Amino acid sequence: MNGISVQTLVVSLAIVAAGFLGAYLLFHAVRWLGRKADQGRFQIDGILLRILGPPMSVLVALGSVNYALYRIPQVQEQFGEWEGAQRALLILTGTWILASLVKNLIREYGLPLAHRTDTDIDERVIRLLDLTVVYVIWIAGILIALRELGIEVTAFLASLGIAGLAVALAAKTILSNVLAGVTLTADRNFRVGDRIEVGDFIGDVLEINLHKTVIRTRNNEIVMIPNDVLGKEVIINHMLPEQKTRIELTIGVAYGTDLDRATSLLQALLRTSDRILSTPPPEVNVTTLGDHAIVLQVLLWIDAPRGKRAVRDDVYRRALSRFAEAGIEIPFPQRVVQITEGPRDET
CATH class of the missing domain: 2.30.30.60 (SH3 type barrels.)
Incomplete structure (x- = not known):
């Protein structure tokens, strides 16, 4: 096996297996303790346990792998040929743990606080923070690891800036939608x-x-x-500055109608509706002297913008019935056609 003794290999594999088993048990033990802590007086204990559980489990698993590998002399020699490889590996491991810790912290502690606010602007900010912070941590960790490996990161940063500009231009519409969404949510x-x-x-x-x-x-x-x-x-x-909404209706009556009586009938039927508000009071006004009817404008207020059609239908139906009972005519358009005879041909 390329100079690796069977005993060393078996012990290393046993260390890895023990490490993963310990990480699995630790993860579930921390989850169990978190549920117990949630039932206690201070819920922050449960939140902290759930936040620290996954990173601690990952640390145990990766630590076992790292220790198992470095027990093998041949692996140590391979890593020794690349200066800073061990430090870079440790940095990436720490980056992974830190990113998991921050992500869980935001989700377990930040989102519940945002849900308690009146608007969802805080929740939007938290979700954006959740997305961006993790990427920032990973980018910083990778750059530090590359520097430990002796790789020049200046050119990489320049390329990253150009790539970021290209992505920003390509995602212009998406960014515009996101910023507009935050603005709309913040708008009262x-x-x-x-x-x-x-x-x-x-x-x-x-x-x-x-x-x-x-x-x-x-x-x-x-x-x-x-x-x-x-x-x-x-x-x-339609619901601001308050939900109260005005409805406008028009009803035509025939010329010669007693307008005071028609107005009284309309005012009476408007007062009997549960949806129509008494303040401001309904109004009945003559709005137009049409070619076939006197057009009455009815202005009324209801308690909410929903249900306008039902209120309009109810008023029209009852007005038609009451006017018919009172003998008030609602005329329809009429056109008079006059036929005249042309001059006779006496030839």
Whole structure:
């Protein structure tokens, strides 16, 4: 076996097996202790145990592999030919442990705190932090390991900068959507659950993701709008500054109708609706003298923007019934066609 004794090889493999077994047992023991700590008075103990569990298990496993390899003289000679190889390996191991520790810390401690806030802006920041910090740690660890191996990292950094610029240009739309999503989430005039109108779409905001906003339309359709599009569009929020919303209706009555009586009938039926608010009071105004009818404008307020069509339908149906009972005519367009005879041909 290339000069490696069977005894040395068996002992090294036994050390590796023992190390992985110990890492497995340590991982599950820490998880069990974390669940026990969650039931105690201080939940921070359980959080810390869950954070430290995976890195500690990885450290035990990698430590056993490292020790097992360096027990073999031939492996030591191979690593000795490349100066700094051992330090580079230890640095990469430490980078792995640190990245796992930070990632678990953010997920176990940062996300629960973000969930307790009124808006999800903190949650977005935490998720971005979770993504970027781990990459930064790994890049820093790799650069330090390369330096320990005697590799010049200046040219590598320059190439990395050029590559980063190219990636940033290629991901311009994605970055634009992410920044717009953070801005929308921080905006107090735009919240999950609001009914908004954007372009041809009217619907309720279901969620604001990192790159798109999801709304459910009145037709129960899911529409996903890129955040950078929302940042450029005019957004009408039907639930701000408050949910109270005005509805405008028009009803035509025939010329010669007693307008005071028609107004009283409309005011009376508007007062009997549960959805129509008494403050501000409903209004009935003459808005147009049309070519076939006097057009009455009805302005009323309801408690929420949802259900406008139902309220409009109810008012029209009851107005039609009440006007019919009172003998008030709602005319339809009429056109008078006059036929005249042309001059007779006496020839």
